[in-house]
Amino acid sequence: MRINFGYVAMSKVVKDCSPSRTVTVKSLSKIEDDEVRLHKLKSIAKTNIKNTQRLFYHNRAHDIKVYRLTSKLIPLATHPITEKWDWFKDIYSDLKGLGEYAKEHNFRISAHPDHYTLLNSPKDEILQSSLKDLIYHYKIFEGMGLDKSAKLVLHIGGSYKDKKRSIERFIKNFIKLPEHLREIITLENDDKTYTAKEVLEICQQVKAPMVLDIHHHWCNNNGEDLSEYLERIFETWNYEDVPPKIHVSSPKDEKKFRNHADNIDLDSFTEFLEKAKKINRDFDVMIEAKNKDVALFNLIDDLKNVPNIDVLDQASIEY
DNA sequence: ACCTGTCAAGTCTGG
DNA sequence: CCAGACTTGACAGGT
Numbered sequence: 198m199r200i201n202f203g204y205v206a207m208s209k210v211v212k213d214c215s216p217s218r219t220v221t222v223k224s225l226s227k228i229e230d231d232e233v234r235l236h237k238l239k240s241i242a243k244t245n246i247k248n249t250q251r252l253f254y255h256n257r258a259h260d261i262k263v264y265r266l267t268s269k270l271i272p273l274a275t276h277p278i279t280e281k282w283d284w285f286k287d288i289y290s291d292l293k294g295l296g297e298y299a300k301e302h303n304f305r306i307s308a309h310p311d312h313y314t315l316l317n318s319p320k321d322e323i324l325q326s327s328l329k330d331l332i333y334h335y336k337i338f339e340g341m342g343l344d345k346s347a348k349l350v351l352h353i354g355g356s357y358k359d360k361k362r363s364i365e366r367f368i369k370n371f372i373k374l375p376e377h378l379r380e381i382i383t384l385e386n387d388d389k390t391y392t393a394k395e396v397l398e399i400c401q402q403v404k405a406p407m408v409l410d411i412h413h414h415w416c417n418n419n420g421e422d423l424s425e426y427l428e429r430i431f432e433t434w435n436y437e438d439v440p441p442k443i444h445v446s447s448p449k450d451e452k453k454f455r456n457h458a459d460n461i462d463l464d465s466f467t468e469f470l471e472k473a474k475k476i477n478r479d480f481d482v483m484i485e486a487k488n489k490d491v492a493l494f495n496l497i498d499d500l501k502n503v504p505n506i507d508v509l510d511q512a513s514i515e516y
Numbered sequence: 517a518c519c520t521g522t523c524a525a526g527t528c529t530g531g
Numbered sequence: 532c533c534a535g536a537c538t539t540g541a542c543a544g545g546t
Contacts, residue, residue, distance in 0.1 A: 207540085221523060221542060269540090276524055312538090313525040323526070330525090355527050389528090389537095456538080 199479045200470075201440075201513045202493050203263025203305070208252055209491040216249040217269040222278055231281075238279060239287050241272045246291040253298050260510035261490070263442070263481045265350075266308045270337060275329050289340055296341025305439055305481060306343055307383075308334050309350045316374075317354035317367035324370060331378050338381065346438045348383045350408050353391040353399065360390075364399060371403050383408045385444065388416035388455050397426055400433045407433045410444035411469055412485075416455050424472040431478055441478070445469075446485040459487040463499040470506075470516055 208214060218241050228234040249270065256264055271288070273279045299306055314327045331349065338347045357363045371379065384400050385408040386393040393407075393414045400407040407430050414423060434441040445466060449456035461484060473480065486492035493512060501508050507515040 215541075217540065219523090219541065223523085224543070273524075278524090311525080312527090315526070318526080320526095326525070357527085 198473070198477050199509070199513060199515050200482055201263050201305075201479075202482045202484055202497065203261055203265065203512070204484045204486075204490045204493050205265045205309075206267040207489055208255055209489045211251060211255050214248045214251050216245045216252060217267040218245055218248075219269055219272040222273065222276065225273070225278060235282055238272055238282055238284070242270070242284060242288050243291055245270045245272075246288060246295055250295055250298065253295070253302075253304070255490075256304065257302050259490070259494075259512060261493070261512040262303060263305050263483060263512075264307075265483060266306060266337065268308055268311055268334070271333070275326070275333050285336055285340060292337065292340030293342060296343055299341060299343065305442075306338070306341070306347045307350055307442070307483075308337065308347075310334055312352065314351065315354040316351065316370045317357075317363050319357055319366065328374075331374075331382075335378055335381065344438075345377075345380045347381060348406070348439070348442075349381050350383050350385050352385055352387045353396060356390050364391075364395070368399065368403055371405070379403075379405070383442070385410050386413050386417070388413040390417070392418050392421070393423065393426060393430070394419070394421050397430055397433070401429075404436075405433065406437055406441070408442050408444060408483075410446075411465075412444070412446040412448065412455075412457075415448070423469075424475070427472055428476050431476060431480065440480050442481040442483060444483045444485055457485055457487055460492045461486055461496045463496070463503075466496065467500075467503055474516060 206216060220237060220241060225234060225237065228237060249266065271284050274284055310330050314330045315323055316327055318324050334349050353367050355363065383406045384396050386396040393409060397407055409430050431441045445461060447458040447462040447465065448454040449458045484493045484496065497508055497511060500506050500514055505516065509515055
């Protein structure tokens with residue numbers, strides 16, 4: 198089975214290449230002239246896209262096919278202060294070029310709306326702003342010309358003191374989403390509230406692919422053994438054009454167990470590979486480590502010394 | 517050039 | 532009921 202590795206948003210190798218530059222609401226509101234204000238937003242957005250393109254060149258040079266876009270590509274895109282700004286029109290040609298490169302090199306693109314995007318909030322205004330955020334991410338993919346193989350990764354949300362009803366509310370709201378949004382959403386287990394088993398059940402019910410986060414599973418489980426669920430988790434991807442994806446990170450330390458370490462611990466990763474071997478199916482690994490792409494290269498280096506593993510190129514292995 | 521407090525957003529906990 | 536933690540890259544103001 199073949200495993201492709203990727204990383205999140207920014208590189209530790211390419212310098213001065215943030216795709217997430219922004220501006221604060223405070224400093225933006227100090228600008229009186231509308232034109233100057235729009236220019237500020239527009240130039241930050243363009244810089245972010247340009248830097249993402251530079252990261253794409255870097256990814257191409259290092260055989261990296263799996264990449265998560267920053268959610269902050271367009272500064273304050275869903276904030277009321279930019280309401281009058283038609284950002285899509287201003288940067289469409291830049292986005293289009295970015296997407297063409299991604300498609301040309303078969304990149305597998307994803308994005309991860311942050312934890313303020315909550316489809317199961319009991320408050321309608323939170324649901325509405327979450328919807329707005331999903332639409333924002335969709336427009337980025339759309340502008341890039343990506344098809345539904347580009348995925349959004351979401352968590353289920355809060356428990357609101359009644360997990361059962363909160364799951365029901367999630368499902369109700371998820372099903373109501375327009376088709377074009379629903380078909381790009383994948384659901385991930387989190388480190389505090391919704392376990393891998395619970396998310397799997399939701400995924401099966403709403404027919405969404407599940408992204409398994411191994412680190413989150415260690416933080417939050419009811420004693421379930423992953424190997425019992427792995428096959429069914431991967432099966433949620435059966436109708437997709439892309440292989441299943443998992444998230445991999447290592448705990449910072451015993452005390453700050455939920456925090457991400459700089460790099461990936463080899464032993465726990467190979468332990469997972471043993472379990473995955475039984476299913477014998479290709480999958481993608483999103484490395485979520487402080488050292489970003491460097492952590493990916495470090496892990497690949499470590500894997501070179503593991504028996505039965507062939508390192509195919511700088512970012513993929515055969516096992 | 518470097519340092520430090522602050523930042524759009526929600527939820528949960530502890531006081 | 533409210534303040535603070537959560538988490539984290541980047542801004543912004545100061546030196």
